[in-house]
Amino acid sequence: MTRAIYLLLGLGFTALGVVGAFLPLLPTTVFLILAAACFAKSSPRMEAWILDHKDFGPLVRAWRENGAIPRKAKVLACAGMAGGFVLFFLSVHPKPWLALLVAVALAACALFVVSRPSAPQ
Template sequence: MKRPLYFVCGLIFTGLGIVGAFVPLMPTTVFLILAAGCFTHSSPKLEAWLLNHARFGPTLRAWRENGAIPRKAKAMACAGMAGGYGLFYALARPGLVLALGVGAAIAACAAFVVSRPSAAGPQ
């Protein structure tokens, strides 16, 4: 029962990752990391396809092997988070408590991204 569920989730995450490659402020890599994890438990063929993909494979392998995020991806992720927060603040006009709560959550996510190793090997 788990294998079909992992397979469907892997397909959904792959679809979201593909959409994220074309839609600004929507993440790509995080969905593909989740997809690869799901395919590990359901479809070794699709897992291998993702890990060997010319564009996304190196980033997925670096994450899997070392928890590494390339510097450029870190910069883009943090810029996307800042842009997303800016849009949220400008369009939602939140109260102080909500603005600080959302800002703290985004700052925690950015801190996690920045704290990951930048290269596949030792630094």
Template sequence: MATEAPADPPTPRRLHAALRLGWLALGFLFVALGVIGALLPLMPTTIFLILATGCFARSSPRLEAWLLDHPRFGPTLRAWRRDRAIPRRAKMLACSGIAGGYALFLLTAAPRWPLAVAVAAIMAGCALYIVTRRTAR
């Protein structure tokens, strides 16, 4: 019985190409989630686009530039990259969305108090993170 020779280990070039494709696929996933977030009021948009920009920075400079130059989202993404800052309006919208999402959760899910407190703590932590970032100029 003949034994098969073991497969050659991946070359650095093939490994690099696979990683690049992985980053690219992840970037497209985050863009899709960001688009959904732009359409649905309770789902965030900007965080997914920030993540997509980071993924594209590792895989496609052209797509990274496209996001950074986008007329609607580009200024926010550039402010985050440059200063780790969030515009005041975006902070207000994000915190309002968090509060609205929690209210909707309470009304529709009618959770028992331990779950309600746990979700409130997580959402309050997210809002606190947003509020404590620098405000973009």
């Protein structure tokens, strides 16, 4: 039963990762890292598919081995968060407390991304 749950989660995270490859504000690699972790407990074949993928495999392996993120991915992630905040601010016109809350949350996420070791590109 647990294996089936991990398999379903892995498939769901993979689907979100594929969608994220086409939608600018939805991350791809994060979902594929989660999918690989789920597949490690449910489907070695699917885990190998992600780890051996020509585009995403190196990113997932770098994270798994060293908790590392390539410099280009760090820049894109931080730019995406900043752009997402600008879109949120301009389209929603939030109250100041909500804008500050979202800004602090995104800044914390950006700080985490930037604090990770840089992986080779």
